Amino acid sequence: MIRFVLVRLFRALITILAVVTFAFVVLRMSGDPAQVMLGPDVPQDSVDAFRKAWGLDQPLWIQYIAYLKSIFTGDFGVSMRDKASALRLVMERVPATLQLTVPALILKLVIGIPAGVYAALHRQSFADRGVILLAILGFTIPSFVMGLVLVLIFSVMLGLLPSGGQDTWMHGVLPTITMSIGGIGILARFSRSAMIEVMGQPYIRTASAKGLKWSDVVWSHALPNAAVPIVTIVGFMVGSLIAGAVVVESIFSWPGIGRLLVVSVSNRDLAVVQCILLIIAATMVVSNLVVDLLYGWLDPRLRSHTGH
């Protein structure tokens, strides 16, 4: 078990390092930030001064080492645009993003899993077919289409809800719904198939054969086993709490991390983009790690296959 944990931890660290390197190389090579920030008609002197001030005149690998060093001391650099700390700029946006993604996650869990389990327990029924169809619809419709269609219906045609901004809780309704629909579909489908698989196992037959109440069979024999695969998907959803809102925030002009990222990428605001990439990757890696460990705990068979 200790080896299992250590291998997982090591791989998580390597992954984060890979992401840092990727972010650094790609973004630092992406054209000349000095030109982008200062515009084309600036005298060479000020371009040079700008480069010197930001360390852009150093060879790339020195910039990389310096970058790594600053990351480990918790310094993510300063936004080139308004000279504020990149980390602070990003952190300011986190609550806005979480305001959308956390309620969306709750909706996904509360609607998706019960719907899937119910469908699995009533196979081939009308409800089952309905759940499958809605689930497929839910995750095949892309969020940018779903969001715009919801805006068209509820804002333009009915005038019930605002189409963008972040002033009242009403502004959060459409983005939250847009964001949760796909996940509800995925979870419903996933829990349904996990549950059906479990219900076909011999130990379920044994449990019912020895006369257990049906609800006991479902609650204490089927659900815990079906939970193993579902946990993976939920872990992935938790991991993308910060990253999952890029498109939806752009549709609804929601001032979260996603919009900050899109704006920063087009401005080539390197420090901010790197900071966001790193935070997103770290969230994903940590939640993957937790899922892996949880997995090992839920399903003891996996512990023996170290690292795979």
Added chain:
Amino acid sequence: MANVELGEARTVRMANGRTSRLPQTVPPLVFLGILWLLTMVVVAAFADHIRPYNITAMDLTSRLSAPGSTKHWLGTDELGRDVLSRLIQSIRLSLIIAFGATLLSAVCGTLLGFAAARFRGAVEHVVLVLADFQAALPFLIMSLAVLAFFGSSMVLLVCLMGFYGWERYARIARGLAIAAGAQGYAAAVVQLGATPTRVYLRHILPNVASTLIVSMTLTFPEIILMEGGLSFLGLGVQPPETSLGNMVGFGREYLTRAPWVMLAPATVIMLTTLSISLAGDWLRDKLDPTVS
């Protein structure tokens, strides 16, 4: 993840597992889906002959005209360009990107997965770390960074999309190849003196192909959506070329005055991905050797 994805594929098959030995009946929804997909392929193939106007031809006297007129069946956009013509061209471009990218990611992912299964040890760890990296950095975020780097070009977009989902094939191919290695037939041909390449391509690949094809039906619509999302954000296909996501993105500006500019491509996206899902599920039933 690999186990789970495999597990899901298997259980869904069981879930829909009608015991059908011969493909007697195609469910009506699936039939409609396949019909729609065939239509899309035909439209994409003959786009140049079908579309009534050039996609950049402007008709400034009838800008944002509503659908239904004999001149412009699906109306026009803000520059008076025919929505139907642009839609046809978009279908072509989106399908080309998705086809190219799906093939690319299936081939690369499968090869990497086989390499991991063949060599184990260090190679396997590198592949798994790469897969972890891909899983840690959401694809959209990575694409945003890369596209900002190179600017958007058609070739780059296909290559970038070709990265999408490779780790899924790699994990599946690796898992299946390791499992196949433990079975008699692979060991038998190795004993007969077959080279590893031959064992993997002639013996193991055909045996795992159905699962990989099923993954392709999962990846394909996801790539369409991913390209759509990128183009929607203005970072995918660039004007004057047009793709489905790109049309939705521009149509968004005219949501109140001319919703058809956005609704036409949105409907096509929904119907296409929906059809692929339905047909894919059905195909999964047919290709699954365990359902007899």
